[in-house]
Amino acid sequence: MQGAQFLNAKVLFVLAHPDLPHSRANKRLAKAAAGVAGVELLDLYARHPDLYIEGTEAREAISNAKALVVQHPIYWYAMPGLLKEWFDRTFRVGWAYGPGGTALQGKKFLASITTGSHEDAYVADGVHGAPVDDFLAPMRQTVNFCGMAWLPPLIFHHARNAADAQLEQHAGVLVDQLNALLEDET
Amino acid sequence: MQGAQFLNAKVLFVLAHPDLPHSRANKRLAKAAAGVAGVELLDLYARHPDLYIEGTEAREAISNAKALVVQHPIYWYAMPGLLKEWFDRTFRVGWAYGPGGTALQGKKFLASITTGSHEDAYVADGVHGAPVDDFLAPMRQTVNFCGMAWLPPLIFHHARNAADAQLEQHAGVLVDQLNALLEDET
Numbered sequence A, B: 001m002q003g004a005q006f007l008n009a010k011v012l013f014v015l016a017h018p019d020l021p022h023s024r025a026n027k028r029l030a031k032a033a034a035g036v037a038g039v040e041l042l043d044l045y046a047r048h049p050d051l052y053i054e055g056t057e058a059r060e061a062i063s064n065a066k067a068l069v070v071q072h073p074i075y076w077y078a079m080p081g082l083l084k085e086w087f088d089r090t091f092r093v094g095w096a097y098g099p100g101g102t103a104l105q106g107k108k109f110l111a112s113i114t115t116g117s118h119e120d121a122y123v124a125d126g127v128h129g130a131p132v133d134d135f136l137a138p139m140r141q142t143v144n145f146c147g148m149a150w151l152p153p154l155i156f157h158h159a160r161n162a163a164d165a166q167l168e169q170h171a172g173v174l175v176d177q178l179n180a181l182l183e184d185e186t
Helices: A002-006 A025-034 A054-063 A079-091 A137-145 A165-182 B004-008 B025-034 B054-063 B082-090 B137-145 B164-183
Strands: A011-015 A040-045 A067-073 A108-114 A154-156 B011-015 B039-043 B069-075 B107-116 B155-156
Touching: A002 A040, A002 A054, A011 A025, A011 A054, A011 A165, A025 A040, A025 A067, A025 A165, A040 A054, A054 A079, A067 A165, A079 A137, A079 B082, A108 A165, A108 B004, A137 B155, A154 B004, B004 B039, B004 B054, B011 B025, B011 B054, B011 B164, B025 B039, B025 B069, B025 B107, B025 B164, B039 B054, B107 B164, B155 B164
Parallel strands: A011 A040, A011 A067, A067 A108, A108 A154, B011 B039, B011 B069, B069 B107, B107 B155
Antiparallel strands: none
């Protein structure tokens, strides 16, 4: 079966970047994540070039995993369109919520997000008007509603222009977090 | 040119519902809106069945219009995936923001949203944990960032099961709002 590797994921790492060849930070972070044994990388734009998502594959993978991680640039203060489509199609009634919908209960959830701005743009009187965390309310409540545990997000600001050393350091933080998820027995 | 009618829109009304035949409220509200002279309905899922959005058509239409309205059900505390994709593809640098990106400045923006729950589920100790308005932060900041004027959203709760009279009353409120936008000379 194509995609059988996802069934062995202890951590499913869903990457959503519409132009990965021109990505800097998301490409680097996804590569770092994919190098961790037990983490399986699901590159949404590569796996669904026609943008059509049915959801069964991801549901099976997540059911077998203990944690779900999403990696994406912030676009218009939210996730890219295809990742939202993925949530809409994958987290369906009777699986994620509602009668019999217990598949996600107790699993851990981590958002790893990049931004194009310096952190000081994400303040009340900055150009973006609020911290990134405020804009994550829809994703956080989705996670809570489905009974998953929301972990503090990893935010990498100024992703395109940050120093190489900063990006490498952040990739290390992500790998540490993934290892912690893999070792977590709670 | 296919789509030329959009160029005459004074108000562009963007509808995003992935299964309109089975919709109740969004179908009714879109029909009401489409009946208002000067309002042009852009049914995203009908117009982009392959989910591919380039954005030029909508940019031209919005440039000629004085207001943009979006109509959608709330999915996972946010807009449906295809509408997010539409924002990502349409509101691009050099048009919506950044150097030369002034196309949206001063236009009015209205979100018309349906939910599946009663309003009392959208409170701090309700199952959704916060008012709908809190979850609209990404859309509101997108609108603000692009220099548009954010109008108080129209929210129709419990859309599938509300009484017919309530839906008709709400359709009337929407039509009144659209007429006010059309008559607005500011």
